[in-house]
Amino acid sequence: MSAFNKLMEFARDTQALGEVAGRLGWDQETVMPEGAGAQRAEEMAAMEKVLHARRNDPRVSDWLAEIDEDALDDVARAQIREIRRARDRADKVPMDLAAELARVTSAAQGAWAEARGNDDFAAFRPVLEDVVRLRREEAAALADGGDLYDALLDDYEPGITGGEIQTLFDAMRPRLVTLRDKALGASHQPEMLVGNWAAKKQMKLSGKLAKTFGYDLTHGRIDKAVHPFSSGSGLDVRITTRTNEADPFNCFYSTIHEVGHACYEQNVDRAYLLTPIGRGASMGVHESQSRIYENQLGRSRAFTGWLFGQMEKRFGKTPASDADAFYGTVNRLQKGYIRTEADEVQYNLHVMLRFDLERRVIGGQLDVADLEAAWNERFAADFGYEVDRASNGVLQDVHWSVGLFGYFPTYALGNVYAGCLHEALRANQPDLDAALSGGNTAPATDWLAENVQKHGALRTPNQTIVAATGRAVSVEPLLAYLEAKFAEIYKL
Structure with missing residues (x-):
């Protein structure tokens, strides 16, 4: 197999695992038992560790280095662009931080829903402070000295500030x-x-x-x-x-x-x-x-x-x-x-x-x-x-x-x-x-x-x-x- 084919085979498995993680999120918002939140948070953290490790796998960099992008068509070059984005992001954000974010934000959904039902922001405040602290830490890792908010915005709308x-x-x-x-x-x-x-x-x-x-x-x-x-x-x-x-x-x-x-x-x-x-x-x-x-x-x-x-x-x-x-x-x-x-x-x-x-x-x-x-x-x-x-x-x-x-x-x-x-x-x-x-x-x-x-x-x-x-x-x-x-x- 060529380096590009190996990379794409690896990327497809990564995307499939991402879809599995997404299905856990769907389940949490629709049919998950009320008392399952703590376990789901651990499951989401475990999935994020797996995904982060794959995005940061040394073989990804090796395959990218072997590929002659000038020989690729537009579709293949776009695939490479997105793989590089994910790899570069994973390189900057420590795995432990990525997993902790997944764990805390999964648990925070239940805390938010309860606080919302009770109209009680004070009860949700400590949870949100943890989320903000972690996201600021992530933004600092991504920004390389630049604007923290722009670093987070790039996750959702690449190319705009x-x-x-x-x-x-x-x-x-x-x-x-x-x-x-x-x-x-x-x-x-x-x-x-x-x-x-x-x-x-x-x-x-x-x-x-x-x-x-x-x-x-x-x-x-x-x-x-x-x-x-x-x-x-x-x-x-x-x-x-x-x-x-x-x-x-x-x-x-x-x-x-x-x-x-x-x-x-x-x-x-x-x-x-x-x-x-x-x-x-x-x-x-x-x-x-x-x-x-x-x-x-x-x-x-x-x-x-x-x-x-x-x-x-x-x-x-x-x-x-x-x-x-x-x-x-x-x-x-x-x-x-x-x-x-x-x-x-x-x-x-x-x-x-x-x-x-x-x-x-x-x-x-x-x-x-x-x-x-x-x-x-x-x-x-x-x-x-x-x-x-x-x-x-x-x-x-x-x-x-x-x-x-x-x-x-x-x-x-x-x-x-x-x-x-x-x-x-x-x-x-x-x-x-x-x-x-x-x-x-x-x-x-x-x-x-x-x-x-x-x-x-x-x-x-x-x-x-x-x-x-x-x-x-x-x-x-x-x-x-x-x-x-x-x-x-x-x-x-």
């Missing part, structure tokens, strides 16, 4: 705030969501929506969890959703969102299965898929017209007087604390809050002890009302408990990318609304599969979006889309 994200956010914030204030102050307000919607019927329609957006249930499944997520790649990609009998949109759009993630993984070229590029290019690109499925497609006037009929058929009633009013209800701006339930206009403001706070925490300018107060102060300043309890504030997201510092900004980046992709999609599919109005998403999802999803991590994140759209990444398409859409809805 916190400063660059700050520039994007600074360009977005004023127009988002202006649009929000105009809409909330408009004389015309869409109808409110009222009623009680049976959870079982929500889940049935949720399954229909998943299939409508192309989710292959022969290689996936839908379960319920406190915090919806997608897990896996290739032939086994699972999602979760949640139900609230007072708000069926929470279930429906959480499902569509996670299906966007899942379809990305399911549609990666099967030739890349269990290889380093056989997954999404980055979390930002991943979010571009979930957000365009959920918002530009799922909340469009055309698609909500179809959904209106589906709700009438399944529930015997609808949340609005007619399809046009239903479109307004689905997209209605309203006060709220929860990021995952936020409308398109305010969602990015939630992300910006988290980005600023976590950047300060990792940089050492904000102590975990002061995080809840800082959150509450910032939320009041940004949204104009006070946080009423910790589960609606600093404890609402699972991310920090599992150590995902640097992850939050990719949600807003995903929206920016989705804006660029939507502009290109509409130019390519001028009759898209005719299909969406009949519940046919294929013209859109097929275009995304062909231009983004099938390529996996073949290209860098920026290259992925530029290749699909033919244009440089910009916040303008997203902001123009939002301003036009909500000006129409609110008759501004």
Whole structure:
């Protein structure tokens, strides 16, 4: 075997073991017995030791040294790029630290869930302090004297810095705030969501929506969890959703969102299965898929017209007087604390809050002890009302408990990318609304599969979006889309 073939055989086994570790995480969030948390933490730590040792195996460096990259095609070079990234990261982070992070963050999920249920940040604070301490230590090892937050951000969105994200956010914030204030102050307000919607019927329609957006249930499944997520790649990609009998949109759009993630993984070229590029290019690109499925497609006037009929058929009633009013209800701006339930206009403001706070925490300018107060102060300043309890504030997201510092900004980046992709999609599919109005998403999802999803991590994140759209990444398409859409809805 050539050095490249040996390296790829080794990499496939490493990827397969990573999928096993991911399945342990899925199990923990869905069906794991309540009392199994301590043992699961040890299992996750053991798996991380195995994975870290493989990424840092001396043979990887030897094989890389033997390979003539100039003789490789683009796919092989991309595989090498990703293997080098993983090897270099493993070289810098000690195995004991990697294992301890896996152990602590696994256990922290249970502590977070309990604290969230009790609205008790003080109970979670010591656990979060341990997570932050370990992540800072990891960041210091990765940064080589550079910015700690940038070192963590690179895990989720390679090639971008916190400063660059700050520039994007600074360009977005004023127009988002202006649009929000105009809409909330408009004389015309869409109808409110009222009623009680049976959870079982929500889940049935949720399954229909998943299939409508192309989710292959022969290689996936839908379960319920406190915090919806997608897990896996290739032939086994699972999602979760949640139900609230007072708000069926929470279930429906959480499902569509996670299906966007899942379809990305399911549609990666099967030739890349269990290889380093056989997954999404980055979390930002991943979010571009979930957000365009959920918002530009799922909340469009055309698609909500179809959904209106589906709700009438399944529930015997609808949340609005007619399809046009239903479109307004689905997209209605309203006060709220929860990021995952936020409308398109305010969602990015939630992300910006988290980005600023976590950047300060990792940089050492904000102590975990002061995080809840800082959150509450910032939320009041940004949204104009006070946080009423910790589960609606600093404890609402699972991310920090599992150590995902640097992850939050990719949600807003995903929206920016989705804006660029939507502009290109509409130019390519001028009759898209005719299909969406009949519940046919294929013209859109097929275009995304062909231009983004099938390529996996073949290209860098920026290259992925530029290749699909033919244009440089910009916040303008997203902001123009939002301003036009909500000006129409609110008759501004």
